[in-house]
Amino acid sequence: MLVVNNIEVVYSEVIWVLRGVTLEIAEGSMVALLGANGAGKTTTLKAISGLLWAELGKITAGSVEYGGRKIDRLKAEDIARLGVIQVLEGHRLFEHLTTEENLRMGGHLFDGQAIKQKLDMVYGYFPRLRERRGEISGYLSGGEQQMLVIGRALMSSPELMMLDEPSLGLAPLLVLEIFDIVSDINFEKQTAILLVEQNAKAALAITDYGYIMENGRVVLEGPSEKLVENEDIKEFYLGLSQLGERKSYREIKHYKRRKRWLG
Amino acid sequence: MDYFLQLFLSGICIGAVYGLGAIGFVIIYKSSGIFNLAHGEMMMVGAFFGVTFANLLGWPMWLAFILALVLAAVTGFVIQFLVIRPLTGQSHFAVLMVTVGLMFIIKGGTLLVWGHETYDFRELLFQVESLEIGEAIIASEYIVGFIVSIVLFVLLWAYFSYTKNGLSMRATADDEELAESMGVRVRRIFGMSWILAGVSSAVGGIIMGMMTTIDYNMGEVGLKVLPVVVFGGLESFLGAIVGGIVVGVTGTLSGGYLDEYLTGFKEITPYILMLLVLLIKPFGLFGEKKIERI
Numbered sequence: 154m155l156v157v158n159n160i161e162v163v164y165s166e167v168i169w170v171l172r173g174v175t176l177e178i179a180e181g182s183m184v185a186l187l188g189a190n191g192a193g194k195t196t197t198l199k200a201i202s203g204l205l206w207a208e209l210g211k212i213t214a215g216s217v218e219y220g221g222r223k224i225d226r227l228k229a230e231d232i233a234r235l236g237v238i239q240v241l242e243g244h245r246l247f248e249h250l251t252t253e254e255n256l257r258m259g260g261h262l263f264d265g266q267a268i269k270q271k272l273d274m275v276y277g278y279f280p281r282l283r284e285r286r287g288e289i290s291g292y293l294s295g296g297e298q299q300m301l302v303i304g305r306a307l308m309s310s311p312e313l314m315m316l317d318e319p320s321l322g323l324a325p326l327l328v329l330e331i332f333d334i335v336s337d338i339n340f341e342k343q344t345a346i347l348l349v350e351q352n353a354k355a356a357l358a359i360t361d362y363g364y365i366m367e368n369g370r371v372v373l374e375g376p377s378e379k380l381v382e383n384e385d386i387k388e389f390y391l392g393l394s395q396l397g398e399r400k401s402y403r404e405i406k407h408y409k410r411r412k413r414w415l416g
Numbered sequence: 417m418d419y420f421l422q423l424f425l426s427g428i429c430i431g432a433v434y435g436l437g438a439i440g441f442v443i444i445y446k447s448s449g450i451f452n453l454a455h456g457e458m459m460m461v462g463a464f465f466g467v468t469f470a471n472l473l474g475w476p477m478w479l480a481f482i483l484a485l486v487l488a489a490v491t492g493f494v495i496q497f498l499v500i501r502p503l504t505g506q507s508h509f510a511v512l513m514v515t516v517g518l519m520f521i522i523k524g525g526t527l528l529v530w531g532h533e534t535y536d537f538r539e540l541l542f543q544v545e546s547l548e549i550g551e552a553i554i555a556s557e558y559i560v561g562f563i564v565s566i567v568l569f570v571l572l573w574a575y576f577s578y579t580k581n582g583l584s585m586r587a588t589a590d591d592e593e594l595a596e597s598m599g600v601r602v603r604r605i606f607g608m609s610w611i612l613a614g615v616s617s618a619v620g621g622i623i624m625g626m627m628t629t630i631d632y633n634m635g636e637v638g639l640k641v642l643p644v645v646v647f648g649g650l651e652s653f654l655g656a657i658v659g660g661i662v663v664g665v666t667g668t669l670s671g672g673y674l675d676e677y678l679t680g681f682k683e684i685t686p687y688i689l690m691l692l693v694l695l696i697k698p699f700g701l702f703g704e705k706k707i708e709r710i
Contacts, residue, residue, distance in 0.1 A: 202597060204593065204596070204597055207593045207596075228596075229596045229597055230596050230599050230600060230601050230602065231599075233596075233597060233598055233599035234599045238597075238598070239597055241594065241597060245591065245594050246591075246594075247586075247587045247590040247591055247594065247595075248590060248591075249586070249590050249704050250583075250586065250587060250590065254583060254586075254587075257580075257583060258583060258584070258587045258595070258598060258600075259598060261580060261583070261584055261598070261599070261600065262599055305598070309598065309599065
């Protein structure tokens with residue numbers, strides 16, 4: 154459904170951030186995009202959703218296809234209308250609008266009756282939002298704001314929902330709750346999900362397929378169950394080095410140990 | 417007592433005109449977060465369009481009014497398209513500087529096209545009799561102005577609060593990148609807000625033109641409108657009307673009572689008022705508070 158073909162992205166014409174990223178997302182699947190900070194994960198999402206222009210970024214090579222159609226030259230508003238919704242990092246909201254108004258903005262492409270049904274659907278997934286429907290959204294707690302942004306994305310009935318670090322700054326139990334809801338959404342509505350996360354363990358637990366990015370490239374990909382078993386992933390992303398065994402000093406110096414996927 | 421009543425009532429009517437000018441400012445700020453300092457000049461241009469149709473071409477006032485609004489809508493769109501749109505995504509301060517430049521360009525353009533003559537509307541928008549309350553008399557043009565500003569205020573407030581488009585405009589003002597990421601046609605929203613602002617500024621300019629004379633210096637009323645919006649809240653229509661009326665009333669009252677002791681004091685009362693209000697309510701009476709989560 155979504156094919157990212159070897160894209161290169163440059164910011165301000167001098168900062169080369171993505172150096173050939175290829176991804177594929179099948180319909181109804183859940184895909185994780187993992188990597189350390191600065192790997193280029195958010196840039197990849199923005200290249201797909203068309204928001205690079207706001208930071209003076211451009212796709213200088215490669216293409217992005219959605220449903221067989223090239224979308225890399227489209228405006229962000231048109232890409233959103235095709236059903237590709239990016240939930241921006243840091244639970245970004247329309248702060249001065251109320252919770253319900255934020256949700257209505259999510260569904261603004263639809264008419265009154267449909268909006269009512271969608272609102273009920275979203276409140277069904279997130280009952281806490283119903284309690285806070287009339288409050289100014291800027292004053293909600295972090296967890297509620299994250300629920301609100303996911304709910305707002307749901308309002309537009311997306312075919313592909315791209316979540317940028319939804320667990321950022323949230324209590325661990327709340328992270329589990331939100332990830333459960335995201336899984337439900339994927340299962341019940343057949344919405345494809347592209348999940349960018351730092352919390353590799355939680356992300357690989359709920360997704361079908363995963364891509365690992367470093368320094369603007371995809372360095373490893375595979376089904377999530379396989380990735381969890383991969384030695385390098387375990388050590389560098391899941392923090393599971395050998396426990397209770399004697400280690401040689403050479404092995405402890407992680408910065409000196411080369412990852413198996415380099416060279 | 418009658419003197420007071422006269423001053424008070426005429427202050428309300430003048431204030432309603434300030435409110436009309438302020439509404440144009442609020443429209444732009446409410447839908448794009450841009451501080452348009454050229455709104456006084458946009459009012460002036462609207463008045464001159466009215467003058468062209470009513471006086472120079474001799475057409476009936478209601479026709480001149482509608483045509484002037486159409487032209488003002490086009491002007492608003494052209495300004496947005498040529499000057500503001502290329503700056504999408506840049507800092508709002510840069511855009512503010514551009515509107516300062518617009519102030520001078522519009523004033524100069526007006527001088528070029530219409531010259532230094534002063535003009536007066538020959539007839540009012542619609543005929544009402546002047547009102548007598550006790551010994552105070554409110555002239556017809558003031559009544560017309562008051563009615564028009566209340567009607568415009570109600571229409572705009574309803575549009576922004578209750579329609580889907582109005583919600584999109586408020587959301588775009590809050591965060592334009594976020595709005596775009598949700599499929600809002602941000603550039604179209606900006607165009608629409610400047611068209612709306614052009615139209616309401618023109619209404620304000622024409623109403624004001626009925627009360628005073630029209631010349632190329634009329635844009636200075638824009639400076640009077642600034643304390644009104646700061647006082648009432650930058651994104652509040654209610655604040656624009658209430659602020660306008662308060663500024664108008666304090667202006668006439670201070671002019672009537674204090675002018676003998678301190679000539680020219682009535683010019684600065686709006687600003688003193690603005691200062692005092694800002695001390696207590698930094699976002700104006702009805703403005704949106706900046707949301708900070710601690």
